[in-house]
Amino acid sequence: METWVLPGLLGLGLAAASGLRTFLPLLMLSAAVHFEVLGVTLNESMRWLGSTGALVALSIATVVELTADLIPFVDNVLSVIGNVTGPVAGVIATWAAFADVDPSTAAIAGIVIGAPTALAFSTAQTGTRAVSTASTGGLANPVVSVIEDVVSFVTSLIALLLPLLVIPLLAFLLWFAWRGVQRVRRLRAT
Incomplete structure (x- = not known):
């Protein structure tokens, strides 16, 4: 059971977080493996994620991504690009999580778990960003960006620390997003 369930939940959580921020979940996974904390092990074909080079590259990419996402217009471009990069990162994170299989x-x-999960969260993030841009002229986008950063970080952290909480967390996030959509629809109807 542990061969499939816990890695699946870890991969699911990291993939969801990758849908919001491409590099942050991979950086957290890399750091956990590199510094040998949390007992995380990687699939043999993905052990490069724990290397010093990967840790440095992911650190730089994360800082660039988080900073660029605070800049108007650039944030919308990153959001669209994230619809491709997020699922790729979700596949990598999930693939790496399955340490005990070939x-x-x-x-x-x-591919089965990571890509669709990351794409779903990336699509929701793109929609949120579009609504924020349309309704506030982009003025609220930095606030939305910081919230997405925090959600990506917390989701990654929970996936790494307590993968059994990933399903309730994702259910809560989906419920919260659904409520937000309902609220926007009611505002447009009035």
Whole structure:
């Protein structure tokens, strides 16, 4: 059971977080492996994620992504690009999480679990950003960006620390997003 359930939940949580921020979840996974904390191990084909080079590259990419997402117009471009990069990062994170299976099975799990999960969250993030831009002229986008940063960080942290809480967390996030959509629809109807 542990061979599939816990890695699946870890991958699911990291993929969801990758849908919001491409590099932050991968950086957190890399740091956990590199510094040997939280007992995280990676699939043999993805052990490069724990290397010093990967940690440095992901740190730089994360800082650039988080900073660029605070700049008007650039944030919308990043959001659209994230619809491709997020699912790729979701596949990588999920693939890496399946440490105790052969690499081809782990890759398939990454594609089946990681890509659609990250794409769903990336699509929701793109929609949120579009609504924020349209309704506030982009003035609220930095606030929305910081909220997305925090949600991505917390989701990644929960996935790494307590993967059994990933399903309730994602259910809550989906419920919260649904409530937000309902609120926007009511505002447009009035």
